[in-house]
Each structure stands twice: as structure tokens, then as C-alpha cells.
Amino acid sequence: MSYGARQKKLIKFLADESLDSLLIKKKENIAYLAGIRGEDALLTVSRRGNFLITDPRYGEEYKKNPGKCPVKIAEGKNPAETAAEICAAAGLRRIGFEANVFSYGLYAALKKRLAGRKLIPLAQAVEKLRMVKDNDEIRCIRQACRYGARLMNYATEAAKPGITEKTLKHRIEAYALKSGIALAGFDLIAASGSNASMPHAAVSDRVIRAGEMVTVDLGAAYLGYNSDLTRTVFLGRINRKYLHIYEIVLAAQKIAFESAKPGVCAKDIDAVSRRYISNKGMGSFFIHSLGHGIGRETHEIPAISRNSEMKLKKDMVITLEPGIYIPGWGGVRIEDTVLITKSGCEILTKGAMKYAGRN
Numbered sequence: 001m002s003y004g005a006r007q008k009k010l011i012k013f014l015a016d017e018s019l020d021s022l023l024i025k026k027k028e029n030i031a032y033l034a035g036i037r038g039e040d041a042l043l044t045v046s047r048r049g050n051f052l053i054t055d056p057r058y059g060e061e062y063k064k065n066p067g068k069c070p071v072k073i074a075e076g077k078n079p080a081e082t083a084a085e086i087c088a089a090a091g092l093r094r095i096g097f098e099a100n101v102f103s104y105g106l107y108a109a110l111k112k113r114l115a116g117r118k119l120i121p122l123a124q125a126v127e128k129l130r131m132v133k134d135n136d137e138i139r140c141i142r143q144a145c146r147y148g149a150r151l152m153n154y155a156t157e158a159a160k161p162g163i164t165e166k167t168l169k170h171r172i173e174a175y176a177l178k179s180g181i182a183l184a185g186f187d188l189i190a191a192s193g194s195n196a197s198m199p200h201a202a203v204s205d206r207v208i209r210a211g212e213m214v215t216v217d218l219g220a221a222y223l224g225y226n227s228d229l230t231r232t233v234f235l236g237r238i239n240r241k242y243l244h245i246y247e248i249v250l251a252a253q254k255i256a257f258e259s260a261k262p263g264v265c266a267k268d269i270d271a272v273s274r275r276y277i278s279n280k281g282m283g284s285f286f287i288h289s290l291g292h293g294i295g296r297e298t299h300e301i302p303a304i305s306r307n308s309e310m311k312l313k314k315d316m317v318i319t320l321e322p323g324i325y326i327p328g329w330g331g332v333r334i335e336d337t338v339l340i341t342k343s344g345c346e347i348l349t350k351g352a353m354k355y356a357g358r359n
Contacts (some may be wrong), residue, residue: 003035003067009129011047020092021046022125023083023110026101028296029126031224034067042079043069048090053082080106084113096122127301131293132315138339140225141295141317142348145337147181147220148227149351155190155218156233156353161210165190165203172218184219184226186298191215196232196330199288199323210236213330219298226298228319229349230335234357242332245282245324246356249332252276252322256290260320260338260345266308273322274306282324285331291319294337316340317348 010033014022022045024030027038034043034052041062042053050069054062063071074082087095095114097107099121111119133141155172163171168190176183191201193212201215208214217230232249234242256273270290277286289305294317302310304318312318321335334354338345 003033006033006129006134007045007050007067010045010126013125013129014045014096015047017096017122018094019096019120019122020048020094021087021090022096022122023098023102024126025098025106026126029098029130032126032130032296034065034069036062036065036067042083044083044086046090046092048092051086053079053086055079078109080109081113084110087114087117093117094120096120096125098125099123124301130295131301131310132313133295133317133339134315137225137295138315138317140223141227141337141339144184144220144222144225144227145229145348146351147222148184148218148229148337149349150179151176151181151183151218151220152216152229152231152349152352155216156214156231159190159192159208159214159216159233159235161208161235164205164207165192165195166205168208168214168216169203172216176220182221184221184228184298186219186228189215189217189230191331194328194330196332197325197327199325199331199333208235211239213242213332215331215333217333217335224296226294226296227337227349228294228298228335229337229352230321230323230333231352231354232332232334233355236357238357242330243356245326246332248277248280248282249322249324249334250354253320253334253336256320256322257338257345257347260312260318260340261343262312262314262340264312266302266304266310266312267306269312269320270304270306270308273320277322277324285324285326286322287325288323291321291335293318312340314340314342 024043030038052069192208192214196215215232219228252273291304293300323333325331336349
């Protein structure tokens with residue numbers, strides 16, 4: 001799908017909502033619609049024309065945008081002033097803005113300069129279009145997943161007794177740099193032993209020991225699109241309690257894979273995986289949602305959670321990541337990135353090996 005086609009989809013959405021225009025500040029949304037980084041930019045989209053507003057630092061770069069949006073340089077002006085001038089010149093009266101992104105200062109400046117016109121807050125308008133990926137996006141995510149799997153296979157081999165979590169993290173980052181692989185837009189997690197009981201544990205100076213688990217959560221990026229995957233391995237002779245919990249988490253993820261298909265409500269996928277873990281007596285230790293959408297951002301809609309009413313559609317890309325976390329002992333999480341197909345799902349990170357332990 002071309003950038004022009006994406007813009008047309010958004011303009012149709014605006015017409016359906018009786019809006020004349022949408023002001024977009026979120027850089028990932030600008031990148032999706034215009035093909036630029038979106039730093040320090042404001043994009044106006046309407047059936048009467050689309051414009052990129054930026055300052056002189058980005059003028060030359062943004063004029064090359066594949067989305068073919070004319071660039072307006074807000075030289076010596078507040079971007080809101082230039083946006084207001086564009087809206088006034090085009091006769092736009094009902095103007096939407098990204099309510100979850102705009103600062104109060106930018107909103108106040110717009111409201112002042114757009115007196116007599118209605119500013120209408122919208123939440124996740126472009127994000128909802130981004131949920132279903134086009135062929136170009138899927139191609140990029142596939143490559144990000146191949147790179148992510150390669151990084152993970154290195155990481156699980158690099159996890160050795162006697163090194164610190166920070167050392168493991170630095171070795172993974174060095175391998176990525178040497179291999180020309182860009183890391184995804186989130187902090188890499190390398191949590192060992194009791195630290196693995198914290199889903200988002202900060203990497204520490206803790207020394208990794210033989211006979212304990214190591215959880216690694218990482219991802220790679222390719223042309224602005226991300227992958228996300230987690231593996232937990234046991235170093236040395238596998239502890240019986242660890243193996244029992246690992247097998248529960250692995251089975252819960254398999255059930256999620258089997259349930260993920262078009263038309264299924266996101267909360268129902270969370271429910272079947274969560275129910276399996278609960279039936280094994282571990283429900284109170286599964287303390288986060290089952291997964292999330294992924295693409296230009298590492299966490300996108302739809303949330304695969306017990307509260308999500310969204311239904312899956314073909315060509316959505318999500319993660320499925322059940323986990324069990326026991327304070328003072330440790331934890332197990334297994335995560336993969338999957339593509340929703342016409343009849344089920346395809347595991348995009350299947351190149352990352354899964355195994356309970358490593359001697």
C-alpha cells in the first residue's frame with residue numbers, strides 16, 4: 001500500500017466522523033502517512049490537501065517525503081500558528097487533533113488562533129488504521145523478526161554462569177552492532193534468578209549463577225518496524241519446579257496460538273491462556289496481559305488483555321507472551337511475534353529456539 005492510499009483511508013475516516021481535518025503530532029503516525037521520521041513535525045491531513053509543518057532544521061530532509069506532502073517551514077513561528085493559517089486558508093472548520101499526544105501548550109495555542117472553528121479531540125485515530133498491516137509493513141516486520149530470532153539465539157548461548165546481567169546485555173548489544181542489526185525501541189531485559197520474578201526487571205550487576213533461570217526479552221528493528229520476543233533458559237541441571245512451570249507457560253502459549261485467528265475477541269485469547277495457567281494453580285502469578293500489537297511501536301493496539309473488546313483481523317501483528325512470576329524465586333516468560341492470517345496465525349519469530357534448559 002502506498003502512502004497516498006494510507007492518506008485516503010484516513011480522509012475517508014474523517015469524512016465518516018464529519019471532520020474536515022486532522023492535526024497529527026505523533027512521529028510514528030507521521031512516518032506511517034508521509035514516510036519521514038516525524039521528529040519536530042506537525043502533519044495536517046484533509047480532503048483539501050495535506051501539509052507537513054516543521055522548522056528549518058528538517059526542511060530539506062522532509063521535502064523528500066514519499067507521501068508527497070508539501071512542506072511548510074514555521075520559521076520564527078509557533079507550529080500552531082502555521083497550522084491555523086493552513087486551516088483558515090482551506091476553510092476547514094471542524095478540526096480533529098491527537099488528544100493523547102498534543103501538549104496543553106500546543107492545544108491552547110491552536111485554540112487561540114482557531115477562534116470560531118471547532119477543535120475536536122480524537123484518541124488513536126491513526127493507530128486504529130495502523131492495526132492492520134499492509135504488505136510492505138509485513139515484509140519489514142518479517143525481517144525484524146528474523147533479526148530478532150538471530151539475536152535471541154546468540155543471547156541464550158551467551159547467558160553463562162559467572163557473568164553479570166549487564167555483561168550479558170552488553171554482549172548482546174555488541175553482537176547486534178557487529179552484525180548490523182538495529183535493536184527494537186525498548187530496553188533489553190536480562191534477568192537472572194530471583195530477578196526474573198519481575199517482568200520488567202532493570203538489568204543489574206547481579207552475577208548469573210549456575211542452576212538458575214535467565215530471562216531475556218529483546219527485539220530487532222528494520223526500516224522502522226519492530227519485533228519482540230522473550231526466552232527463559234535454565235543453566236545447568238534442570239530444577240524440577242522450574243521445568244514444571246516452564247511447561248505450563250509453554251502450553252499456555254500454544255493454546256493462545258491455536259486461538260488467535262480473525263474474528264476472535266482479544267480478551268478471549270487472553271482468557272483461554274490465563275484459564276489454563278489458573279487451572280494449574282498458578283493464576284495469581286500471571287500478572288500482566290497476554291500480549292499486544294506491534295509494528296512501528298513496540299506496544300500498539302490491540303491489547304491482548306482481559307479488558308480488550310477488539311476483534312482480531314487478518315494482517316494484524318501481535319505478541320503472545322504468557323508468564324509466571326514467583327517473588328523470591330524467579331519467573332518464566334515465553335514470547336513470540338505472530339501474524340494473524342486468514343485462518344489462524346503464523347509465528348514470525350519461530351527461528352528463535354525454544355528449550356527449557358542448557359547445560
